[in-house]
Amino acid sequence: MDRTLKALSLLLSYPSTELQEAMPEIAAVLARDARIEASHRAALQTLTENLAQGDIYALQEGYVMLFDRSRSLSLNLFEHVHGESRDRGGAMVSLIETYREGGVEPATSELPDHLPVLLEFLSMRPFAEAQDILADAAHILDALGTRLERRESGYADVFKALSQLSGTQPDAEALTEMLAQPDDDPTDLEALDAVWEETEVTFGPDPNGGCPQVRDMLAGMDAPTTPLNRSA
Template sequence: MSGGINKILSALLTYPTPEIKAAAPEMQSIVEAEAKLATPLRDELLALIHDLALGDLYDLQERYVLLFDRTRSLSLYLFEHVHGESRDRGQAMVDLQNLYETHGLYLTAKELPDFIPLFLEFLSTRPDQQASDLLAQTAHIFAALAERLAKRQSPYEAVFRALVALAASVPKGEDVSALLQQADPDPNDLAALDAAWEDQPVSFGAGAGNGCKDELIARIRAGRRPAPGTQPAREPQA
């Protein structure tokens, strides 16, 4: 697995910008050259890139916000899916940021360490096997996100299918099922969305709280480089 594909997947999961649109040809060439992805999956990624390149920027941004900012079950923050708002999430954030700093990476006050595009940018700097092993620790989260996006017939499904395909091992079905049991309201149902954000923190029983597993935060990003021609990953809102 080349670092380039993780850099492209990171870019595809960031807020659409003119720079992302302009980088479409380079992203397309990298996806086309990625032999570790099956042809149908590469075609789905290429369709998303084509969509981002040609779509109206305002419409693309509105779609992104509707999916990833407004819908808790599609959150782009890893620990949201395994810790919710529990105290464990706060400690996981501290541990992850401390590990970033041991590798010389100091986040700004507005950056959250479990932001998926940030994690993928890190993977793009790591050796192939290490990146694949780390993806395996979060593959169940990516598989669940892919299922939720498939339900919405969203082209973003392809990004998460690709992440699962690039992982060193297939996620356990029971881990994916546990995540899919969480509420997944229609993003157009404002009352349901409000209720979802007011839910109690999610838990999965004994031993399940470390769904991202310790390996996820064992070795994190030594450098941060945006995809070619793109801006760095969008800083999460505080």
């Protein structure tokens, strides 16, 4: 199991008191991974400290404003590729089949292309396979990181780490095209309502909302792992 990918998945999950309690362990995992540059590891330590010590309600509100009320920062990756086209549904089905072939049955209220869900799955795959998938999404990861950096959000450092783990440079043309799209206004509730009306398709059960996979993900944090500086 790749504990770094699991840790990064947890950092991008909806904040909870349970997750706050796990931040010291998450921070320790990231601090030991030499695949991530020292400057990025230091920035991630700051993020984990802020998430551990912050007021839970303020953290949750900030998370929703960033990732749920801003379509340009959506953690549902296919939204940045397919938007609301029919191709997105086919891509979702294909991704679910990929999970199942890997021995994972999605059991979360989130869509299968939700980045924390994908990272949790990749943490259980050989790193070379995980790296290939991250490389395919490199332009999306870099665009999200750049947008978060513009908003001076510590979450930007998670995407910097993921870009580094991908082992590749993003497609410059695709990245430029993504960044040319205007950022939406998370305070525009009318626009948000329109988005919700468009996206009513769900995949899998919806147990109590939030990010219900967090408990299972935390349970695996102390599972035996291969060395963190492995290359495959």
